Amino acid sequence: MSERESMEYDVVTVGAGPAGLAFAIRLKQVKPELRVCVIEKASTVGAQILSGAVIEPEPLNELLPEWGRNPPPICVPVTHDEFWWLRDKQRAWKLPTPPQMHNHGNFIVSLGALCAWLAPQAEALGVEIYPGFAAAEPLFDAEGAVCGVRIGDMGVARDGSHKPGYTQGIDIRAPLTVLAEGCRGHLSKRLIAKFALDRDCDPQTYGIGIKELWQLPAGRVAPGTVVHTIGWPLDPATYGGSFLYHLDRDRVAIGFVTGLDYEDPMLSPFEAFQQLKHHPRIRPLLEGGQIVSAGARAIVEGGYQSLPKCEMPGAILIGDAAGLLNVPKIKGTHQAIRSGMLAAEHVAATGRAEGWDARLRASRVVDELRKVRNIRPGFHRGLWLGLLNAGWETISAGHSPWTLKNRADHAALRRVDRFQPPLRDWVERTLPPRDRLAGVYFASTQHDEDQPVHLRVADTTVCLTRCAEEYRNPCTRFCPAGVYEIVGDGADRRLQINAANCVHCKTCDIKDPYQIIDWVTPEGGSGPNYQNL
Amino acid sequence: MKILVGYKRVVDFNVRIQVKPDGSGVATEGVKLSANPFDDIALEEALRLREKGVASEVVVVTIGPADAQAHLRNGLAMGANRAIHVVAPQAPQPLTAARVFLKLIEKEQPQLVILGKQAIDDDCNQTGQMLAALWNRPQATFASKVEIAGQVARVTREVDAGLETIEVDLPAVITTDLRLNEPRFIKLPDIMKAKSKPLETLDFAALGVESGDHLTTTRYAPPPKRSRGVMVKDAAELVAALKHRGLL
Numbered sequence: 001m002s003e004r005e006s007m008e009y010d011v012v013t014v015g016a017g018p019a020g021l022a023f024a025i026r027l028k029q030v031k032p033e034l035r036v037c038v039i040e041k042a043s044t045v046g047a048q049i050l051s052g053a054v055i056e057p058e059p060l061n062e063l064l065p066e067w068g069r070n071p072p073p074i075c076v077p078v079t080h081d082e083f084w085w086l087r088d089k090q091r092a093w094k095l096p097t098p099p100q101m102h103n104h105g106n107f108i109v110s111l112g113a114l115c116a117w118l119a120p121q122a123e124a125l126g127v128e129i130y131p132g133f134a135a136a137e138p139l140f141d142a143e144g145a146v147c148g149v150r151i152g153d154m155g156v157a158r159d160g161s162h163k164p165g166y167t168q169g170i171d172i173r174a175p176l177t178v179l180a181e182g183c184r185g186h187l188s189k190r191l192i193a194k195f196a197l198d199r200d201c202d203p204q205t206y207g208i209g210i211k212e213l214w215q216l217p218a219g220r221v222a223p224g225t226v227v228h229t230i231g232w233p234l235d236p237a238t239y240g241g242s243f244l245y246h247l248d249r250d251r252v253a254i255g256f257v258t259g260l261d262y263e264d265p266m267l268s269p270f271e272a273f274q275q276l277k278h279h280p281r282i283r284p285l286l287e288g289g290q291i292v293s294a295g296a297r298a299i300v301e302g303g304y305q306s307l308p309k310c311e312m313p314g315a316i317l318i319g320d321a322a323g324l325l326n327v328p329k330i331k332g333t334h335q336a337i338r339s340g341m342l343a344a345e346h347v348a349a350t351g352r353a354e355g356w357d358a359r360l361r362a363s364r365v366v367d368e369l370r371k372v373r374n375i376r377p378g379f380h381r382g383l384w385l386g387l388l389n390a391g392w393e394t395i396s397a398g399h400s401p402w403t404l405k406n407r408a409d410h411a412a413l414r415r416v417d418r419f420q421p422p423l424r425d426w427v428e429r430t431l432p433p434r435d436r437l438a439g440v441y442f443a444s445t446q447h448d449e450d451q452p453v454h455l456r457v458a459d460t461t462v463c464l465t466r467c468a469e470e471y472r473n474p475c476t477r478f479c480p481a482g483v484y485e486i487v488g489d490g491a492d493r494r495l496q497i498n499a500a501n502c503v504h505c506k507t508c509d510i511k512d513p514y515q516i517i518d519w520v521t522p523e524g525g526s527g528p529n530y531q532n533l
Numbered sequence: 534m535k536i537l538v539g540y541k542r543v544v545d546f547n548v549r550i551q552v553k554p555d556g557s558g559v560a561t562e563g564v565k566l567s568a569n570p571f572d573d574i575a576l577e578e579a580l581r582l583r584e585k586g587v588a589s590e591v592v593v594v595t596i597g598p599a600d601a602q603a604h605l606r607n608g609l610a611m612g613a614n615r616a617i618h619v620v621a622p623q624a625p626q627p628l629t630a631a632r633v634f635l636k637l638i639e640k641e642q643p644q645l646v647i648l649g650k651q652a653i654d655d656d657c658n659q660t661g662q663m664l665a666a667l668w669n670r671p672q673a674t675f676a677s678k679v680e681i682a683g684q685v686a687r688v689t690r691e692v693d694a695g696l697e698t699i700e701v702d703l704p705a706v707i708t709t710d711l712r713l714n715e716p717r718f719i720k721l722p723d724i725m726k727a728k729s730k731p732l733e734t735l736d737f738a739a740l741g742v743e744s745g746d747h748l749t750t751t752r753y754a755p756p757p758k759r760s761r762g763v764m765v766k767d768a769a770e771l772v773a774a775l776k777h778r779g780l781l
Contacts, residue, residue, distance in 0.1 A: 007725075043545075043565060073563060130721055132719070154718040155718060165715055170720070249554075290551075293549075442549065444548050529545065529547050531549075531551075531560075531564055531565075532562070
């Protein structure tokens with residue numbers, strides 16, 4: 001085999017999301033002589049980014065003071081907030097909007113479009129952005145420090161042999177690697193484990209967000225209206241809720257987040273979202289409309305007490321790779337941008353990873369998380385105690401002398417034989433998509449079928465024995481894209497992994513109760529091709 | 534030998550096409566654009582001919598808006614020697630495109646022009662044929678195999694009846710079919726190198742090409758939805774249902 005090619009940079013950034021791009025832009029602003037590149041697994045910047053998203057503009061104002069003159073393609077000022085409790089499949093009560101969810105001065109954007117808009121601005125400053133290349137593995141130097149990333153090979157067949165177009169991935173070497181992969185990044189996961197960065201914090205916790213962008217008949221949409229709901233179709237023991245953002249040009253973004261600490265092994269977050277759309281508060285809005293694009297992505301919910309150490313020899317974590325999302329605000333973009341900028345200033349000043357963790361923790365980014373640290377875990381006792389606790393924590397501004405614990409999501413599932421599932425008064429559905437496969441169609445996801453399966457299950461015998469018995473194969477329900485199926489009868493029964501459907505949400509990697517599913521990068525450029533999500 | 538390759542930018546084949554709500558066209562905002570797959574095949578074939586020593590230079594050409602430059606850089610990263618960007622407000626119709634290519638042929642004097650058999654956006658399948666006629670040179674369309682020997686190209690074509698092999702004298706126009714080759718992956722260092730390769734920009738208006746855009750599109754609409762099927766219990770019910778509709 002020929003010698004692997006390599007390229008050298010001062011800094012290599014993994015992930016062209018808001019954190020990685022803000023980092024690269026800021027770094028070039030303060031130290032233009034540094035060579036920085038950004039590696040992105042999606043075929044174009046933004047194609048695999050999915051978020052609500054209502055964003056606070058303040059960090060963007062600091063990063064690009066003139067941004068308002070040439071705003072991103074979807075950017076609607078919030079005019080109005082509503083907060084609803086859906087009591088059941090019929091009734092809904094309007095509640096006062098919690099203070100963290102007041103969005104005056106904020107903007108509804110498509111985070112994918114926003115990143116696609118940021119990328120050329122970064123390139124204009126000299127940042128090299130390489131979409132379509134997956135950072136498959138970290139590289140280590142002789143002392144064991146991270147010294148860059150290896151790009152995944154292209155043209156490898158399912159059985160691992162080389163196809164005619166086989167192209168070996170190159171090594172990108174740099175004294176500093178910035179991990180900006182977003183929630184549950186696969187390199188971040190490996191490096192957090194290798195350097196035991198989570199030794200002194202609680203386990204990270206997550207939610208699964210599923211989103212659709214709809215084009216509606218003219219006249220229904222009130223641009224700038226932001227609606228959040230809690231309650232139905234989830235039971236009070238399950239954390240979650242919906243968002244409905246009215247955009248311009250007769251479009252709405254609708255989505256549903258289910259806390260991945262749910263206990264019911266039979267729950268399907270995808271189905272919960274589809275049910276939500278049929279509530280009488282929402283259904284009339286969507287009826288007759290069309291889905292433009294749809295997808296799913298895990299979000300970080302662990303906050304302050306789950307924040308790992310964000311530095312290791314040769315590398316740092318920023319944005320949601322670290323886990324900086326503010327759950328009560330349901331926002332992470334401002335935190336991602338701010339942490340990226342702060343990291344750039346740290347790197348420009350010191351040129352090293354050391355000191356980044358302390359700097360991040362002393363910043364308003366982590367201060368913001370500390371103040372709301374008890375709100376999300378308060379919902380472990382159900383919706384009502386959770387709301388009461390959230391009220392107290394809000395009034396006391398996080399001054400409670402205690403810090404509630406987070407627990408690992410994969411350990412939260414209850415065994416089917418020891419669990420009485422809640423009664424779900426779910427309705428017959430009529431709105432599209434009919435099922436998960438129909439939904440995947442709107443994600444335009446694409447993987448060459450003849451490549452190694454990028455969802456590695458360490459031991460598939462568990463699936464048919466222990467897992468079938470204890471949890472009835474929850475992977476067949478928690479995956480929003482229908483990747484996992486149990487097929488065949490009797491002796492032919494087996495787990496089938498439809499890896500080509502994967503939308504890279506990472507839910508399986510998180511929620512699988514035995515922690516034997518490992519999400520790794522498929523061939524660069526594979527995966528969903530979202531439009532304005 | 535110099536090869537000219539047409540390299541059109543289209544909505545990516547993985548993207549679900551959406552018609553704009555007002556029917557004025559196809560939505561392209563926030564949509565991934567990439568090279569027409571047949572053009573990628575055309576470029577790959579040209580590069581292979583160069584690697585075999587048959588050709589010495591490969592020039593990629595696109596006709597389109599100013600922001601299509603990044604797209605041409607991809608062609609350069611794949612391996613083309615240089616690029617020509619004819620800046621036009623939008624992609625022209627086949628006759629205009631063929632006339633533009635004729636102008637470039639006069640300027641560049643290539644021995645071979647390789648185009649995709651059609652672009653996946655308008656599916657016209659006309660530019661190659663029109664160009665051959667305007668240029669008054671042979672054409673070999675729907676190529677699935679190309680061999681060059683001296684001043685002759687031996688081309689295997691995909692036709693309705695199977696495969697047909699023809700020989701054409703160079704210079705000539707070849708249009709590519711899907712099975713001709715499998716385009717290579719772009720390597721990351723080549724993207725960087727492509728940034729310093731020559732990219733010439735020509736203004737469409739300054740070329741002095743008469744527009745052949747004679748077709749006016751009145752309205753775009755998605756295909757009608759298939760109506761819901763009916764489930765029948767058995768053959769008797771099926772026969773009854775067909776009879777009821779007057780189909781039996």
